Amino acid sequence: MSSALDTPQGAAELAESLLPPLGNRWLHTQAVAARAREASAAVSEADRDLLVAAAWLHDIGYAPELRDTGFHPLDGARHLESLGAPGTTGIPRRTRGPLNSRRPWPPCPSVEQCAGLP
Numbered sequence: 001m002s003s004a005l006d007t008p009q010g011a012a013e014l015a016e017s018l019l020p021p022l023g024n025r026w027l028h029t030q031a032v033a034a035r036a037r038e039a040s041a042a043v044s045e046a047d048r049d050l051l052v053a054a055a056w057l058h059d060i061g062y063a064p065e066l067r068d069t070g071f072h073p074l075d076g077a078r079h080l081e082s083l084g085a086p087g088t089t090g091i092p093r094r095t096r097g098p099l100n101s102r103r104p105w106p107p108c109p110s111v112e113q114c115a116g117l118p
Contacts, residue, residue, distance in 0.1 A: 005057070005080065005083065005085040008056065010053070011057050014056070014083075015029055015056045015059075019059065019060065019063060021064075022063070029058070032055045032058065032059075033056045035055070057076065060080075061074065061079070062076075066078075
C-alpha cells in the first residue's frame, strides 16, 4: 500500500511544511534530494521515486513540532507512521548503514526496535 509520501512530490511537500525554519537543515535536505534525483538512475526504476522521497524525508525528525525523543530518525519515523505512510515509515531508520558496506540493514519489526529502544 503506497501513499502520497512515497512520491517525490508528496515527500517534498511534507518536508517543505516542516523544515524551512531550520535554515541550513532545509538547504541540506534540498541538496540531498537533488543528489538522489541525479543518482536515481543507479537503482531499479521501481525504486526511483522512493529513493527521492527518502531523501526529502530523511531529516524531518529535526522539526521542532515533531521532537519527542530528541533522536531525529525515530521522531521522523513516528510522524510518518502517524500519517499512515506505510511505504515510507522505514526510511529514516534505514538511511544510514555501515560505512563501506554493501550489506543492507536487517528489516526492523518496529520503529522503536530499530532505534534500539525496548
